[in-house]
Amino acid sequence: MTVPSNAQRLWMFEQMLVSRYLEESIERIYMEGKTPVFNMANGPIPGEMHLSNGQEPCAVGVCAHLNAEDIVTATHRPHHIAVAKGVHLNEMVAEIFGKKTGLSGGRGGHMHLFDARVNFSCSGIIAEGMGPAVGAALSRQLQGKPGVAVAFIGEGAANQGAFHETLNLAALWKLPVVFVIEDNAWGISVAKQASTAIERNYLRAAAYGMPGVFVPGNDAEAIFAAASDAIERARAGGGPSLIEIETSRLAGHFMGDGEQYRPAGEKEALQAKDPIPAYRQRLLELGVLDERAAEAIAARARGRVEEAVLFARESPYPAPEEALDCVFV
Amino acid sequence: MSSPVKQRKLTVARAMAEAVAQEMRLDPRVFVMGEDIGPLGGVFGNTRGLHEEFGGARVRDTPISETAFIGAAVGAASDGMRPIVELMFVDFFGVCMDAIYNLMAKNTYFSGGKVRVPMVLMASTGAGYSDAGQHSQCLYATFAHLPGMKVVVPSNAYDAKGLMTAAIRDDNPVIFLFHKALQGMGWLGTEKGATVAVPEEPYCLEIGKAKTVREGSDVSIVSLGVGVHHALRAAQQLEKDGVSAEVIDLRSLVPLDREHVIASVRKTGRLIVVDEDYHSFGVSGEIIASVVEHDIGMLKARPQRVAFPDIPIPFTPVMEQWALPNAEKIVAAYQQMHEEQSR
Numbered sequence: 298m299t300v301p302s303n304a305q306r307l308w309m310f311e312q313m314l315v316s317r318y319l320e321e322s323i324e325r326i327y328m329e330g331k332t333p334v335f336n337m338a339n340g341p342i343p344g345e346m347h348l349s350n351g352q353e354p355c356a357v358g359v360c361a362h363l364n365a366e367d368i369v370t371a372t373h374r375p376h377h378i379a380v381a382k383g384v385h386l387n388e389m390v391a392e393i394f395g396k397k398t399g400l401s402g403g404r405g406g407h408m409h410l411f412d413a414r415v416n417f418s419c420s421g422i423i424a425e426g427m428g429p430a431v432g433a434a435l436s437r438q439l440q441g442k443p444g445v446a447v448a449f450i451g452e453g454a455a456n457q458g459a460f461h462e463t464l465n466l467a468a469l470w471k472l473p474v475v476f477v478i479e480d481n482a483w484g485i486s487v488a489k490q491a492s493t494a495i496e497r498n499y500l501r502a503a504a505y506g507m508p509g510v511f512v513p514g515n516d517a518e519a520i521f522a523a524a525s526d527a528i529e530r531a532r533a534g535g536g537p538s539l540i541e542i543e544t545s546r547l548a549g550h551f552m553g554d555g556e557q558y559r560p561a562g563e564k565e566a567l568q569a570k571d572p573i574p575a576y577r578q579r580l581l582e583l584g585v586l587d588e589r590a591a592e593a594i595a596a597r598a599r600g601r602v603e604e605a606v607l608f609a610r611e612s613p614y615p616a617p618e619e620a621l622d623c624v625f626v
Numbered sequence: 627m628s629s630p631v632k633q634r635k636l637t638v639a640r641a642m643a644e645a646v647a648q649e650m651r652l653d654p655r656v657f658v659m660g661e662d663i664g665p666l667g668g669v670f671g672n673t674r675g676l677h678e679e680f681g682g683a684r685v686r687d688t689p690i691s692e693t694a695f696i697g698a699a700v701g702a703a704s705d706g707m708r709p710i711v712e713l714m715f716v717d718f719f720g721v722c723m724d725a726i727y728n729l730m731a732k733n734t735y736f737s738g739g740k741v742r743v744p745m746v747l748m749a750s751t752g753a754g755y756s757d758a759g760q761h762s763q764c765l766y767a768t769f770a771h772l773p774g775m776k777v778v779v780p781s782n783a784y785d786a787k788g789l790m791t792a793a794i795r796d797d798n799p800v801i802f803l804f805h806k807a808l809q810g811m812g813w814l815g816t817e818k819g820a821t822v823a824v825p826e827e828p829y830c831l832e833i834g835k836a837k838t839v840r841e842g843s844d845v846s847i848v849s850l851g852v853g854v855h856h857a858l859r860a861a862q863q864l865e866k867d868g869v870s871a872e873v874i875d876l877r878s879l880v881p882l883d884r885e886h887v888i889a890s891v892r893k894t895g896r897l898i899v900v901d902e903d904y905h906s907f908g909v910s911g912e913i914i915a916s917v918v919e920h921d922i923g924m925l926k927a928r929p930q931r932v933a934f935p936d937i938p939i940p941f942t943p944v945m946e947q948w949a950l951p952n953a954e955k956i957v958a959a960y961q962q963m964h965e966e967q968s969r
């Protein structure tokens with residue numbers, strides 16, 4: 298099992314904190330203008346908002362192995378992955394606010410974040426990122442260029458046709474691509490066991506002749522190890538793999554979700570296993586961190602988020618007519 | 627002590643759920659499938675209470691597998707059941723359109739009329755709350771363009787119940803498109819005029835009949851769904867300027883009540899079409915063509931359309947609101963006609 302270096306450990310810890318602080322800020326700001334009457338259209342961050350609290354280990358454990366040239370496609374729940382892939386934070390937050398300085402000048406919003414500088418994109422249709430990830434891997438293979446593609450999906454997406462078609466295609470053509478399932482046990486209000494005929498999705502890899510592994514415990518280092526194997530294999534021309542990660546959705550499906558469908562006590566139990574304090578404790582025990590260093594990292598992470606939020610708040614909105622630009626290049 | 631008889635008002639969501647529940651009580655062949663339509667009652671509330679009353683066998687949460695469950699609905703419908711399926715957002719049709727337009731819409735024809743496909747596909751439409759370009763489209767024309775399926779678009783709860791009941795009883799496939807801004811979900815904000823009095827007993831509205839929702843003599847404003855409410859507001863504004871606007875709610879795109887529109891334009895001589903779907907190749911073009919084709923001489927002025935520009939729907943509210951149809955744009959369209967005429 299590949300163990301991360303101490304530098305990688307600290308990097309993972311810090312990125313998880315940036316992501317969590319970001320979600321906590323968004324959660325607060327999202328509610329501005331939405332009380333006492335909650336109307337999704339109102340406030341500085343309107344529209345749907347899918348937070349990634351609890352899923353940070355998936356993002357950092359995988360992205361620790363990636364460079365800017367590697368490709369990542371993400372989902373409707375993209376923030377933790379974007380942070381770990383190195384998407385420009387100020388511009389990302391500005392995009393979420395719909396500002397002119399945002400990644401897409403406000404045209405995309407939180408489900409459509411594009412940062413070509415680090416080969417990151419995401420989209421709001423389930424399993425939709427899988428085809429483009431396979432295609433980017435094909436492009437690298439055809440061009441003889443280095444780089445692997447990673448498609449992140451939720452466990453709900455494993456029941457979508459695109460999942461099965463892309464796994465077969467990637468295996469058939471031995472493409473440098475890794476499929477990562479973030480299994481948070483829920484697709485909106487539908488529990489995984491009510492939507493999925495088998496217990497574990499990693500088993501589906503066998504149907505397409507590729508290695509599949511299951512990583513329990515929402516543990517950044519175990520994910521790091523599994524991703525190391527898969528990404529090394531892809532880089533070496535060994536073809537695709539599937540990684541299924543047991544993770545947890547600590548928030549609702551989206552902001553405003555009443556979550557009545559959750560069994561009593563589930564949320565509290567998940568909170569008690571929050572992966573970020575757990576990883577902090579582990580690093581303290583390993584002697585990689587002491588309290589002072591941990592505080593310094595937390596302060597830096599918080600500072601990055603605060604700066605990004607300030608940048609977004611102070612940025613101007615685009616002119617309305619800019620809506621007509623960018624349909625074609 | 628006598629209290630005045632209170633008319634019961636329902637939201638569109640509740641009216642839809644009531645129609646489905648009443649048909650399920652009457653007809654054991656009716657069942658519902660879709661994502662989060664079970665215990666949650668639908669993301670947009672239109673299946674609330676159904677799972678509780680009818681149980682998981684007839685009100686089935688599905689995996690996120692639209693190709694499978696919509697294709698399955700076609701098979702079940704052809705085999706004697708009357709499925710109602712939900713595509714959560716109409717924008718998601720991309721992953722399952724084959725089952726819709728190559729099977730659901732064509733099997734009756736391919737079989738020489740021997741196979742019936744009595745199913746309802748309901749889907750939410752519409753923008754206005756910054757849900758961006760994959761969760762905000764209307765796509766009315768996309769469905770209406772393809773032969774073999776009826777398409778209805780209610781603008782209020784009364785029509786929603788009557789059209790839903792008619793859709794379930796229809797032996798043909800019906801696409802039922804409900805606009806999110808009319809739905810009555812707290813978190814979305816709702817057009818007030820959509821929540822109206824709805825009779826308790828089951829009733830059908832004939833699919834394919836438009837309705838004049840406001841009489842007028844100077845201009846016909848033709849619309850559907852949320853656009854009807856914009857049109858009514860515009861008509862009120864125009865009235866202040868001494869202009870008498872007639873407002874027509876199409877209610878159904880397939881079949882399209884061309885006669886109703888033509889009769890109105892014959893009277894007013896002016897036509898504005900309001901559509902939240904994209905400007906080109908859509909409802910607005912079809913309505914104008916139908917009138918012009920019938921008798922170009924009826925028109926006293928160039929027809930106008932107020933529709934969504936031919937761009938993906940932008941996220942940021944400043945762009946999105948700027949691009950959406952509204953009452954002011956309709957009034958401006960009338961003024962444009964008026965100016966051109968008096969030149």
Ligand SMILES: Cc1ncc(C[n+]2csc(CCOP(=O)(O)OP(=O)(O)O)c2C)c(N)n1
Pocket residue numbers: 373374421422423450451452453454455481483484485546550661690692714718721
């Ligand atoms: C094709 C398609 N169908 C349905 C939806 C609506 N939808 C958005 S998120 C979601 C649940 C996704 O569950 P999962 O893949 O497990 O991701 P999670 O939300 O748990 O991160 C659904 C059904 C969609 N966006 N695209």
Ligand SMILES: [Mg+2]
Pocket residue numbers: 451452453479480481482483484485
């Ligand atoms: Mg999930």
